[in-house]
Amino acid sequence: MSDTPVSVTMERDGEIAIVIVNNPPVNALSWHVRQGLQDHFTAAIADESVKAIVLRCDGATFIAGADITEFGKAPQGPDFNSVLHMIEAAPKPVVAAIHGTALGGGLETALVCHYRVAVPSAKLGVPEVKLGLLPGAGGTQRLPRIVGVEMAAQMTSLGDPLSAKKALDAGLVDALAGEDSLAADAIAFAREAIAKGPRPSRERAVFGDVGAIEALKAANAKKWKGFEAPYANLACVEAATRLPFDEGMTFERTEFMKLMMGSQSAAQRHLFFAERQAAKIDGLPKDVQLRPVTKVGVIGAGTMGGGITMNFLQKGIPVTIVEMAEDALNRGVGVIRKNYEASAAKGRFTAEQVEKMMGILTPSLSLDDLADCDLIIEAVYENMDVKKDLFGKLDAIAKPGAILASNTSYLDVNEIASATKRPADVLGMHFFSPANVMKLLEVVRGDATAPDVLATAMAIGKTIGKVAVVAGVCHGFIGNRMLSQRQIPATQLLMEGALPDQVDQVHLDFGMPMGPFQMSDLAGLDIGWHRDPSRVETLRDAFCTAGRFGQKNGKGFYDYDEKRNRSVSAEANAIIEEFRSTSNLAKRDITTDEIIERTLYPMVNEGAKILAEGKAQRASDIDVVWIYGYGWPVYRGGPMFWANLEGLPKIVAALEKHGVEVAPLLREKAEKGERF
Numbered sequence: 108m109s110d111t112p113v114s115v116t117m118e119r120d121g122e123i124a125i126v127i128v129n130n131p132p133v134n135a136l137s138w139h140v141r142q143g144l145q146d147h148f149t150a151a152i153a154d155e156s157v158k159a160i161v162l163r164c165d166g167a168t169f170i171a172g173a174d175i176t177e178f179g180k181a182p183q184g185p186d187f188n189s190v191l192h193m194i195e196a197a198p199k200p201v202v203a204a205i206h207g208t209a210l211g212g213g214l215e216t217a218l219v220c221h222y223r224v225a226v227p228s229a230k231l232g233v234p235e236v237k238l239g240l241l242p243g244a245g246g247t248q249r250l251p252r253i254v255g256v257e258m259a260a261q262m263t264s265l266g267d268p269l270s271a272k273k274a275l276d277a278g279l280v281d282a283l284a285g286e287d288s289l290a291a292d293a294i295a296f297a298r299e300a301i302a303k304g305p306r307p308s309r310e311r312a313v314f315g316d317v318g319a320i321e322a323l324k325a326a327n328a329k330k331w332k333g334f335e336a337p338y339a340n341l342a343c344v345e346a347a348t349r350l351p352f353d354e355g356m357t358f359e360r361t362e363f364m365k366l367m368m369g370s371q372s373a374a375q376r377h378l379f380f381a382e383r384q385a386a387k388i389d390g391l392p393k394d395v396q397l398r399p400v401t402k403v404g405v406i407g408a409g410t411m412g413g414g415i416t417m418n419f420l421q422k423g424i425p426v427t428i429v430e431m432a433e434d435a436l437n438r439g440v441g442v443i444r445k446n447y448e449a450s451a452a453k454g455r456f457t458a459e460q461v462e463k464m465m466g467i468l469t470p471s472l473s474l475d476d477l478a479d480c481d482l483i484i485e486a487v488y489e490n491m492d493v494k495k496d497l498f499g500k501l502d503a504i505a506k507p508g509a510i511l512a513s514n515t516s517y518l519d520v521n522e523i524a525s526a527t528k529r530p531a532d533v534l535g536m537h538f539f540s541p542a543n544v545m546k547l548l549e550v551v552r553g554d555a556t557a558p559d560v561l562a563t564a565m566a567i568g569k570t571i572g573k574v575a576v577v578a579g580v581c582h583g584f585i586g587n588r589m590l591s592q593r594q595i596p597a598t599q600l601l602m603e604g605a606l607p608d609q610v611d612q613v614h615l616d617f618g619m620p621m622g623p624f625q626m627s628d629l630a631g632l633d634i635g636w637h638r639d640p641s642r643v644e645t646l647r648d649a650f651c652t653a654g655r656f657g658q659k660n661g662k663g664f665y666d667y668d669e670k671r672n673r674s675v676s677a678e679a680n681a682i683i684e685e686f687r688s689t690s691n692l693a694k695r696d697i698t699t700d701e702i703i704e705r706t707l708y709p710m711v712n713e714g715a716k717i718l719a720e721g722k723a724q725r726a727s728d729i730d731v732v733w734i735y736g737y738g739w740p741v742y743r744g745g746p747m748f749w750a751n752l753e754g755l756p757k758i759v760a761a762l763e764k765h766g767v768e769v770a771p772l773l774r775e776k777a778e779k780g781e782r783f
């Protein structure tokens with residue numbers, strides 16, 4: 108008995124053969140699917156009684172791509188391109204019946220079919236660029252022949268799917284089927300196609316304006332900074348405009364293999380799975396039931412409270428927002444409306460949608476109005492006494508079973524929970540500012556937090572469009588705890604001769620959206636300042652004493668114009684030099700390598716401590732935190748993935764050279780030749 112899983116079958120409807128793929132959950136083109144396609148298409152092509160062939164899929168979707176789990180492993184089963192060329196060369200019409208998401212290799216399979224029928228809800232795309240790849244099975248060569256150069260360039264370099272309607276308009280789909288009658292409609296279409304015969308896309312001419320490719324590069328230069336894949340995709344589409352098909356396929360293969368063997372694709376494929384893994388809670392009892400969340404309470408209508416509120420309103424979840432003072436409440440509600448109206452002006456919402464969202468927002472000056480909320484999130488002043496007092500009041504007001512969440516960014520959630528008689532219902536939900544934009548949500552699990560409470564918070568995070576990661580209680584949880592291990596040495600480097608823009612530029616060149624000192628200026632240098640100008644104990648004290656609070660007042664480590672564009676500040680650098688001169692450190696040249704070793708390696712070191720303490724479930728969760736919370740460049744996969752590429756022994760040696768105590772787990776892995 109062959110141990111090949113049966114993931115492809117074939118049925119007949121008269122003279123029509125129907126090849127059916129069934130490889131849950133997304134009908135990925137695993138090796139046994141390729142084998143099954145090869146076997147059944149060979150049989151259907153050879154069978155004289157078969158006059159046309161339909162390819163369709165069972166389950167949630169048409170083929171959603173190559174099986175990413177097979178990448179980097181020894182090849183098994185037939186070569187994908189060979190299977191596709193065989194289908195395209197069939198002497199009888201082949202019709203792809205598309206539902207769900209025909210993506211990547213899935214769309215490429217549909218492209219070698221001669222005709223394509225899709226249900227209206229289907230989506231069609233080539234998202235390989237988001238994995239640091241390109242469509243490696245002819246997508247870059249066939250799309251310009253079917254939808255033209257401009258759309259092919261957009262589809263491949265941006266990776267966003269088309270709706271079935273747009274695909275129909277573009278000629279990528281030949282007909283729309285009934286949402287519930289795809290199989291029958293595709294068979295009927297195939298019957299009619301018998302007279303038309305096959306229509307291999309490889310024989311069609313490329314059309315459209317190759318100038319669209321340069322225009323796309325210009326329009327996305329900032330977004331694609333540091334990325335290789337978008338440009339490789341466009342190079343392949345451009346090659347299709349000047350090379351015969353087979354030479355174009357060879358060009359595509361060469362470019363595909365360059366990306367596949369590179370670190371950027373490895374990083375982006377790592378993140379594809381890491382993001383999905385982050386949603387999983389290890390050890391969660393199988394029978395956990397989520398608590399219903401139909402009404403949310405938010406306490407605090409400031410920047411964070413308002414942003415948090417917007418997340419729920421956008422998903423149609425009513426929110427009661429509570430402030431202590433009416434003017435603060437009105438201001439907060441006004442900002443929410445203004446933000447929605449600004450988004451509507453950009454076409455993201457209609458005016459009706461804005462009114463509908465504002466219509467399910469209930470402003471209130473009384474905590475008592477939260478009594479019927481299923482989830483209450485506080486976003487008040489970051490002070491333990493204030494939070495404990497508030498949670499004590501909530502304990503008496505909130506209904507049994509309500510989840511009480513703190514948006515604290517570093518305080519001890521266990522201590523906050525101790526202010527209630529229901530610590531099992533308490534956890535942290537740490538949003539990142541601006542909370543309605545940043546995708547990361549750290550869900551901070553208290554010692555007493557119940558499994559269903561944790562699972563519910565993770566699920567509601569996904570519902571409101573966040574990437575939720577479980578964090579343990581410690582100072583700064585995962586992200587901010589590691590951030591402090593970057594900011595402290597960064598400031599120390601200024602004491603040794605570096606300047607803010609030198610350090611920041613190294614981080615910008617690394618791919619971060621901003622460097623340590625730009626971030627400090629954005630956050631505000633006066634956060635936590637003792638406000639005594641005569642007391643200058645730290646460099647920040649010196650800046651605050653000089654009235655340099657950061658972007659908020661136009662000057663910090665940099666000077667800022669009215670559009671918040673930064674420029675090097677002679678005054679700031681003079682303050683640094685003055686403060687540095689009080690230290691007994693000799694000024695010296697600081698290299699780029701040293702800046703990386705002194706600011707990024709300590710983050711990896713702290714990540715190892717976080718893992719060892721169980722404050723993160725897995726190293727890939729730490730990567731997800733830094734990608735979605737701080738803009739770590741996706742093509743470097745996150746701090747822990749990047750550390751593997753750097754080499755843990757190299758990191759250990761550098762940390763020792765700079766006098767940093769090496770985390771035991773990091774040292775252990777380095778010595779054993781292991782990776783995170």
Ligand code: T1G
Pocket residue numbers: 132133135171172173174175176187208210211212213215234235238240241242243244246380383384
């Ligand atoms: N390969 C392997 N596993 C995959 C997979 C894939 N392509 N896509 C999804 N999964 C797993 C996923 O890890 C998760 O596993 C489960 O399926 C459900 O996924 C030659 C080289 C299709 C829109 O990039 O965009 O083709 O966590 O949670 O939200 O040119 O999955 O349950 O164990 O995301 O309903 C190109 C990637 C590949 C599409 C469904 N294709 N997938 O979203 O479910 S490269 C893609 C998605 C390629 C060719 C090239 C989404 C989805 P687990 P999910 P979903």
